[in-house]
Amino acid sequence: MIDGVERIGVLRVVALEGTDLDDPELRRTCWWITHLLGHLVTVLDAYGDGLDALRRRRPRTTEAELVWSLLPPLTAGTDAVVVAGRLEPAYEVGGDVFDYALGPTSASFVVLDATGHDLAAGLASAAGLAAYRNARRNGKGLFEQAESVHRTLEAQFGGSVYATAVFGELDTTTGRLRYLVAGHPSPLVMRRGHVVKKLASGRRPLLGLEMRTGVTLGEEHLEPGDTIVLYTDGIPEARDAEGRTFGLPRLVDVLERESAQGIPLPEIVDRLVRAVMQHQDDVLQDDATLLLVQWTTEGQALLEPGRAR
Template sequence: MASLQAEEQRRIVAACFARTGLTVEQLWLRYFALGGDVSEVELDGFLQELIPLPRIQRDMVAHAVNERLDEVSGVRRAPYSRATGEDFRPRGPLAALVGLLDGAHRASPERLPGIIAAAGRALDLEIAVYLADYDQRQLIPLPRESATVRVPLAIEASTAGEAYRHAGTLLVEGPDGPRLWATLLDGDERIGVLEVEAGTDADLNDPSLRIQCQWLASLSGHLIAAAMRYGDGLDMPRRQRQRGPIAELLWQNLPPSTAATRDVVVAGGVEPTYDVRGVTFDYALSETTAWLAIFDAGRDTLSAGLAVSAALAAYRSARREDLDLRGQEGAVDKALSAQFGDGVTVRGTLAELNLADGELRYLDAGGVPPLVVGDDREQTTVDDVERPPFGAGQPGRIGTARLRPGDLLVVHTEGLSGARAADGERFAFADCLDDHLGQVPPEIARCVLQAAKSHCGNTFTSDAGLLIARLPGRT
């Protein structure tokens, strides 16, 4: 149905307000109770034809007037910006979300950008979708029916990248009007951004509309992540080059790069992105506990990828059987022995973090000892004694530590902290952590891995794996 023109709506609302017997202050109190966010002075200016209001604010004023008119039988009601009647189809934000869900049902993955754009039009918005590439360096525009030509945007040097780095929304003024960048989130995992431009009857400066854009970005993120599990149409644009079979296997076995509950945030990553051969990680979160694991089988043997995959599968199976650290270790040892016989080992670390009191229990099996970084930036290596790896036939040591609110637990492989430049200079891992400690955990992980990649020219002699967990800070 056609929208009522803003000025015509204002004129009738003002005429109906004159019949309510209310003062401007009384009307403003009713409007404010409905969620209106303009001041009494601005409301008076709107009624006096001095200032315009966004559509959603005009409708809330009309509703406040109508609530009063309902108390006065037989008085003409104020109009909304869209006609009412017996048409119960959803409008506004509900129409956008319902349209997105309906359109995505049984849709092929590559149709989603157009479906998201169509949902945006229900809010009078023009929307484009960008996904982060696997190198975490660029935001890649997804193709759809549009006359506008879009190019990849650098995560480190663009407004879109700034929104992505902070996992939020960012409104900027441009020569063609305001533009909103909203991060696409699957839960807490960042997968890209939405570019949002306003139509003739939308105002991106309206806080309510920005919240609706966040809802749309969140739902779109979930749908895109789900679609990538059953098709390649959205995954292929994210790839800058081909992955080998082992790298493909390891990537498919990785959990989401970020996850969170109210008590902990976990983030991780591996390098080299397209040629990882022997490193993987895993985690699981519950109401009470965070379980973390990292495995490293090296890069020098053809069996490394299969060995580390077997270790990961055995660990997950044992954890889901509710076995403790020693039981998980035994399951990994048994899987390696059964699949490869003697002589194949995998280094790694298993950890259980009690979210109520911060108690950490960890089992070190030849991996790099965990590192705890306090919110005062003090770094503590939990243990520095070398332990036998999984598959060596000797039990690893179980140690304990305690994290305080705000602390960062860091589990990584030697390939990260030992990355070297062409001249042999070692990557300053501890300093890099300290430099990025103020970021959100997924951005810490991204920045540290990017810095290591730049330091060694993306020529890792050993695979780099990183897994971090942060407890909420002190209140």
């Protein structure tokens, strides 16, 4: 079953004896039924706790409950852009959030990481995300979006909590990417299955701390099929029992290896996060967040098995 582009389950269909299972009309009907049920399951999920209770393997912390209530769907797609994200640990996450907005000719996105791993970090993330959405929905650009988050955190927490972030705007008609990095790990660009560069421009100070340094806007022109890789420091800084970090080279290696297998974008995200979890024996010392944004001419087909590039 699929809700738009997010695979949420499997539906078993039992056909009558003698039915031609290769009948195109039968397959088309099954396709529509599964998509309709996927939408219904997602819509009904908002009106009760039954489905969520079935999915949970153990209780969430209060801060994790707060963060998950704020997140958009983990996967989404249009004819021009596909987005896939993931947060871990799913039941204890505190300060990491991401958001995006997909329009007819553009895609806006952010990854935000507030300091701490408690409810205060969750509250800071919630306040920062609200400030970002408010600025974006009021038609403000990247400078104003970042400044809105900065002013909100500074006013509410007085410098006791700050955040790093990456703000981005992608023109899906031309491939022009404009971005702003606030004390956050630099995004990567993956092209034809290889990480080809780190986006090192577009800098501003940390959000929530008064720091008088310059602000610059970064710009990159993507090629069709390019993927922007955004992540929080919990991924490269993940440590195993001997204290060895997961590291950026391993992050790049897993991205390239999984991309070469032609699997859908959301599954690349899942496999990378799984590799990070295994590196730490499933015990994260910090929140680990990954968001992939792909500019594409194949659209939602990239979410189907065997169609990823």
